[in-house]
Amino acid sequence: MVSAIDSEKFRTLIDINARLNSSYTDFRSLLKTIVESAARLVGAEAASLALFDAPTNALRFEIALGPRGAELQGKSVPSSEGIVGWVFQNSRPIIVNDAAHDARFSPLVSKEISYSTNSILAVPLKVKDRTEGVIELINKTSHGLFVGDDLEWVELFAVQASIAFDNAKQYERTEHELTYLQHKVQEKQGWHPLIFSSRVMQERLDLVKRVAPSDASVLILGESGVGKELIAEQLHLNSRRNKKPFIRVNCAALPENLLESELFGHVKGAFTDAISNREGRFEAADGGTIFLDEIAELPLKLQSKLLRVIQQKTFERIGSNETIKADVRIVAATNRDIEKLVQNQEFRSDLYYRLNVLPIQIPPLRERLEDIPTLAEYFLTKYARETNRGILHFSDSAMECMLSYSWPGNIRELENAVERAVLIARGTTITTDDLMIGAKPATGSERFNGKELKEAIILFKSNYIRAALEQNRWNQTETARHLKIQRTYLSRLIKELNILQSKE
Numbered sequence: 001m002v003s004a005i006d007s008e009k010f011r012t013l014i015d016i017n018a019r020l021n022s023s024y025t026d027f028r029s030l031l032k033t034i035v036e037s038a039a040r041l042v043g044a045e046a047a048s049l050a051l052f053d054a055p056t057n058a059l060r061f062e063i064a065l066g067p068r069g070a071e072l073q074g075k076s077v078p079s080s081e082g083i084v085g086w087v088f089q090n091s092r093p094i095i096v097n098d099a100a101h102d103a104r105f106s107p108l109v110s111k112e113i114s115y116s117t118n119s120i121l122a123v124p125l126k127v128k129d130r131t132e133g134v135i136e137l138i139n140k141t142s143h144g145l146f147v148g149d150d151l152e153w154v155e156l157f158a159v160q161a162s163i164a165f166d167n168a169k170q171y172e173r174t175e176h177e178l179t180y181l182q183h184k185v186q187e188k189q190g191w192h193p194l195i196f197s198s199r200v201m202q203e204r205l206d207l208v209k210r211v212a213p214s215d216a217s218v219l220i221l222g223e224s225g226v227g228k229e230l231i232a233e234q235l236h237l238n239s240r241r242n243k244k245p246f247i248r249v250n251c252a253a254l255p256e257n258l259l260e261s262e263l264f265g266h267v268k269g270a271f272t273d274a275i276s277n278r279e280g281r282f283e284a285a286d287g288g289t290i291f292l293d294e295i296a297e298l299p300l301k302l303q304s305k306l307l308r309v310i311q312q313k314t315f316e317r318i319g320s321n322e323t324i325k326a327d328v329r330i331v332a333a334t335n336r337d338i339e340k341l342v343q344n345q346e347f348r349s350d351l352y353y354r355l356n357v358l359p360i361q362i363p364p365l366r367e368r369l370e371d372i373p374t375l376a377e378y379f380l381t382k383y384a385r386e387t388n389r390g391i392l393h394f395s396d397s398a399m400e401c402m403l404s405y406s407w408p409g410n411i412r413e414l415e416n417a418v419e420r421a422v423l424i425a426r427g428t429t430i431t432t433d434d435l436m437i438g439a440k441p442a443t444g445s446e447r448f449n450g451k452e453l454k455e456a457i458i459l460f461k462s463n464y465i466r467a468a469l470e471q472n473r474w475n476q477t478e479t480a481r482h483l484k485i486q487r488t489y490l491s492r493l494i495k496e497l498n499i500l501q502s503k504e
């Protein structure tokens, strides 16, 4: 029995319970709370939570705290290996003092992290008769050994932890399901869900909503893959034209003569292949919006025709004299430096000024870091669903790696990286290796924008060390000498900061 006089412990447990029950909306932070709380309750030097991963039949250390926690976190052991495996298989708690001499003790993990283990207390995390994982506490803080009383407290705690764990899992599942279905509905209607959390994208969307009601042309600018097409969709969806067609035309996809007919239509006999009358995309967009993607590639001849549509709101089909009225909102986009094209007379300046009445610049992904986790999680859920992978997570270092990468291909590249990672990942966690992005540093000071000091320092350290390693052809002894630090310290930093030698 838990001793009646230990009221302080009891208060701790109640306090812990309140914390557990309030963190069910964020699964990962709940896991961390569970481990921290268990360690706090009985006083342990190190603590971990390993969860069972059915596809690999392994126990994966989701959270590991303590002196060597960072090295253990993310590692997996076979589900029958060691004390943690024994607790999992037997679904029973255990205390092992003098761990190194216990037959069940597997030096596998503890050796790898070079951490001496004398006393272990481990309890199963059971949800409705199913063992989900193991909470393991290592070395009692006061240099003593774990005793039966500690075990009872941790067992009591584990019952509460497992309820919170189950709630959090169900909450996560429902939330995933709900957003997935919402997005599916949008996608079915041909729209792409616009995902973001950054302030700068919120400002762009606010701007879109302000200009949407007007019929003025809009020019969307930004690097390849930043989501210009999605902004064009939002312009349409927020306008009074949203019940009418949204017509997409890629100006770079067709040669000049075909593009002209595609845009404006033709009449029978207008040219050799014109065997019948054909309606163009401007007519198809009547009352709605036409999205002219890659507008910089529009041939000069068609530029003047487009200018007339904008100024006079009329055009003719090829080979016809009949003037057609155009009630169409024009939204154009380009990833090229269109001002330079105007200077070089490759793009008509009068058309540029007409299109540029309302320019909307979409910043590259590396300048809106807050969007990276949100977008990455969104793509993760989407592709995990599509490939029946259940719910997947990113490891902390995979997330850091995504945050410090410069994403030259922007969101398109991020989406591809996550999709590929889902296909190659083995367990339920996406690791840095699965992402296969060289973790090249971002350029310029913008990579620190909006970051907390701690985050910025980590980023700086990582880039600084990478640069030093590159200068010394990745020779660690040389690099350590230049940086005036110990070789072993350098190698630890390389590991901690996850600095990879880029393949290029």
Ligand SMILES: Nc1ncnc2c1ncn2[C@@H]1O[C@H](COP(=O)(O)OP(=O)(O)OP(=O)(O)O)[C@@H](O)[C@H]1O
Binding pocket: 192, 193, 194, 195, 196, 222, 223, 224, 225, 226, 227, 228, 229, 230, 231, 334, 335, 375, 411, 412, 415
């Ligand atoms: N905010 C976002 N939320 C969700 N998906 C996005 C977002 N931004 C971009 N994407 C996705 O990234 C990909 C590229 O977006 P999009 O086609 O709009 O880029 P773009 O700016 O038009 O690039 P390009 O200049 O190369 O045509 C698409 O698959 C799109 O669905």
Ligand SMILES: [Mg+2]
Binding pocket: 228, 229, 293
């Ligand atoms: Mg595009």
